[in-house]
Amino acid sequence: MLVIKNLSKSYGEKKAVDGVSLQIKAGEICAFIGHNGAGKTTTLKACCGILGFEEGEILVDGISVKENPLECKKRIAYIPDNPDLYGFMTGIQYLNFVADIYEVPAEVRASRIKKYADALELTFALAQNISTYSHGMKQKIAVISALIHEPKLVIMDEPFVGLDPKAAHTFKELMREICQNGGAIFFSTHVLDVAEKLCDKVVIIKDGKLIKAGTMDEVKGDTSLEKVFLELVD
């Protein structure tokens, strides 16, 4: 579903991502971990076509992000680390806006909005302005808007920040459901316990370079992901 080949991205003199290659197949949940400033957000943004890159190639469902970004974006959903949303819209207006962009038919979007808003307990607030939402509510609306077109690949930057325990639990179930339906998920996180329990794959990045990647069992072996991560980055 997602293939990254030799990705490099610089900000002036500084190389933020240096020759990263990885692959995520349909049905897989992959955690992307690394210290602050390691290059996680840069990589995720490059995968979504938000950020250009100098070297390498990114393929989403076999389509090049560089050559055909719009086709890739149709297959992707992206949730940034701190989703700033249009505060002047109500929740439902924002969801309809996103659904219009993805050209989701009226009946389909209505049932999906109901399903996800009920699951994340946000239905009561859909008629209110997003500017009145708490951080967690904004995160929930970002999650619903990401799932509204049933993306094949969901890319998320720290998606659990701000979610209450129940919403986080529901969201993990939704993530599994996406993968069972043939989708793939690639997300960054600092919560290693969640990554360990939820993910099939893990990728560790340090100073822009990929230092370890593989299935969860391959990477952590008999020990914990936290221990492996600390040993690798120290």
Next chain:
Amino acid sequence: MIKALLKKQWLEYSSFFTQGKDGKPRKRSALIGFAVLILYGLGAMGASFYLMAQGLCEPLVMADMAWLYFSLMAVYAAAFGIMIVAFSTKVKLYEAKDNDLLFSMPIPAHIVLFTRILGLYLFTLLIECMVLVPAMVEYFLVAGFSVWSVIGCLGVLAVAPLFALGIGALLGLGLAWITARLPFKNLFTLLSVALFAVGYTYLTTNFSENLGTIILQADGVGGVMNTALYPFAKLGYAAEGDMLALALSVLIFGGAFALIYLLLSKTYFKIATMKRGERKAKYKEKTARIATPMQAFFKKELFQLIKNPMYLLNASMGTILALVGAVAVLVTGGFFGLDENLLAMMPDMQKSMGLLVCVMVCFMASSNTMAAASVSLEGEKIWIPQSLPIGEWAVLKAKLFLHFIMTAIPTLVLAVCLGISFDLHIAWIGAGALTAILASALFASMDLAINLKFPSLRWTNEMAAYKQSASIVIAMFGGWGIALLPVGLYFLFGKYLPAWAFACICLGLIVVAVIALFVWLKQRGTKIFRGLSV
């Protein structure tokens, strides 16, 4: 503590000049260019006030009533200052984003208020200087210098802003108090700002139109000033060099402001931290109206405009004035005195009122600035259009279209009303209508191009994007310059060309400019938009 807060305030204000779009320091050349632009803007405003002062100064000085001249200019400066300061006061005192942060620190609320008020005083001083400094320059040219009059004028410059700031702060306090309790605070703010705008336009239009009457009835006006507007009469005497009047002015204006400050100080923390009343609307499921991706983005732009009263009023001044003007022109036969001012500047235009209509329509079209703020307003939400499967050109087209629609319709109405009122030939009414459409397309694309070149995505308050950014300054003053360019060209070449030929050439040039801007936006603008990041 005060020093640290003042330093923060200074950094906040100075970053507007010293920091570029990426938050990095501007290059020296960019800094000089920006300073020149600001000076041009201030100079253009100052020049218009200077023209007004010119009409009043000499007759009143000759009649030995220079004090009345200064008093009238001080009243005008106060009205101008209040109009601008009142809503800034509400935002900067009560809705500042760092209020919570500062209140969480061991800083007394009155200290926070003091540093913010000091910043607002300097802002008001700058606003009033645009009116009073040209008035003083004209006085010195007509009446000559004296040490006492220079001291008096400097004293008046320092004291006069206290009135506008005091009234503005009181209005800001009232607005903050009311909007904190109202469920429809946007509507209330919109209505109050519109009421202010209409009141200010009425006052200034009457003032400009009645300069002759004021001069003829100077004794009567002076009598009113000496009684009903006594503090302003004292300011007038002070500017003439009367030190006793200056001392009295300091006492009156300073004392009144101290009382207002005391009231603000007592209520500041409570109102600044008051939870704003929001109606908790209940969600009812209903079938959504499907829109195309382009329509969805247009709707988003429209929501953004109409749901923010301050943005609406700042960016749509041309729309409001064109619609109000269209009604006014049918009722009074004049257009806020703009027609008279243009004719005074360019008497040759009397021969072709059709051309004058085209210039006025173009001027109104140049007063809208929504496209010049539309990219900056994306701010940290820029990830949304960038991550969605919609081309950059479609996003830019939605921004262009909103600006075009909001400008073309009212200016078209204005062109027709002006044509009917001035009893123009149908061909000139058509030319006016065509000007409305082409000028709207020109300024929409020009403003968007300017905002793409000078985007400001790192703001803490949206107001910075639609009121205080470099692109707004360039778009507004550049737009006015372009709109009035035909007046200058007609002055140079009007003798050699019939008016209709001159109009055709101008419209042809606008068409060429629109095409060039569209090509630039589609090819280069889309790339810039794609590369924007916070």
